Amino acid sequence: MNAEAQIKRGRKFDQVIEGARAVFMREGFEGASVDEIARDAGVSKATLYSYFPDKQHLFLEVLRQECDAQSEVEVLFEHTGLSVEEKLCVICKKLITFFLSDFGQDMFRVCVAEAKRFPELGTTFYESGPKHWGERIAGFLRSDKARAVLDIEDPYLAADQLAQLCRTDLMLKVMFGIETNPKEDEIDRIVDEAVRTFLARYRR
Amino acid sequence: MNAEAQIKRGRKFDQVIEGARAVFMREGFEGASVDEIARDAGVSKATLYSYFPDKQHLFLEVLRQECDAQSEVEVLFEHTGLSVEEKLCVICKKLITFFLSDFGQDMFRVCVAEAKRFPELGTTFYESGPKHWGERIAGFLRSDKARAVLDIEDPYLAADQLAQLCRTDLMLKVMFGIETNPKEDEIDRIVDEAVRTFLARYRR
């Protein structure tokens, strides 16, 4: 049983989520039609509406599941045997790769578009996206290993600056369709430059 | 006369733009109905359609005008009598203030939402927004005055990093409705920290 109010599960629950995920990512929230989702999911519209009270709640469930799935990345912070600098590079690379992925782009696009008229969505995205990552990074910056190398007063701000240095113009270019399929070495350069700037400020 | 193909001007042209601007910013592109725009503009729908072939071109014209208006900020780069560090602070403050303004937020929101299905919009926004600013900042970083203090190999990358350090978590919080009306001193702190990190890396 599930804590979600008014969301009943049934045999084809996962199918519905799967179809919804695909269509929402492809078309955005407004652009996705419930008929299309039902078709994509191989399920009747009536079944879909027996699980979810409306389109918004369906979307919210997809968002929540996807954000949870993204948390598997925790592993990233377990790596041992890497120097602090190397670890920073690994974190940045992971961040940029995520920002540029189809999923990252689509999720961001849809959430930005809809946040004003659908506040719960904005909150959910922020909490399990940027905030979650910020806390993980800040946690690392506060670790003994990192503190041996870095001199940081405000780990949250530092984590934020690191993440922002990863976003860069390249992310905007992809977002606005100026560039597609950015080159691997372009990404590596951004990682490198982000870590350099970060260390210039915070290295002990 | 105007270079724009198929856009005729008429007595009430400005009224239409004004109404369209208000409604698009309030509702987004999809969310804005042409009837509402016409009502808001105090103009008949037929008049509106005598100026613009369709809703997209109307939106594009609004976008173009607004981006042009934003270029008035050029003045910012004329300031003399300020040290390089002070100038960097002025630039950052202006950037953050813009990112957090209703206009900046709404424009970003609408363009992000629509860029995929309406590519010309993404391009227009990117060129006259981020790209334009990046070039202005890079220009400043390349000036003799700045070069006396700063050691920068790639001014575009440096400009981009500076701008990103301004975006910060606060912008996301406002974007996703977690925070409204950020405090002036919070903004000043971000400016300060952005410039400190930037100078840590690039000060000669």
Add this chain to the structure above:
DNA sequence: CTCAAACTGAACTGACCAGTTTACAATAGA
């Protein structure tokens, strides 16, 4: 095998919306 719960498909409601048309009115230049 039985039966209730889960699911289907298709039609339907009520609403909204982009863009067109038409018959008419205001405006402004000459």
Add this chain to the structure above:
DNA sequence: TCTATTGTAAACTGGTCAGTTCAGTTTGAG
């Protein structure tokens, strides 16, 4: 004052879409 340009109001076309309904079918637990 005359006339061409510009604008108006409202109805209309053809379309989309969220959400509902219902008669009937499938599924699977017991």
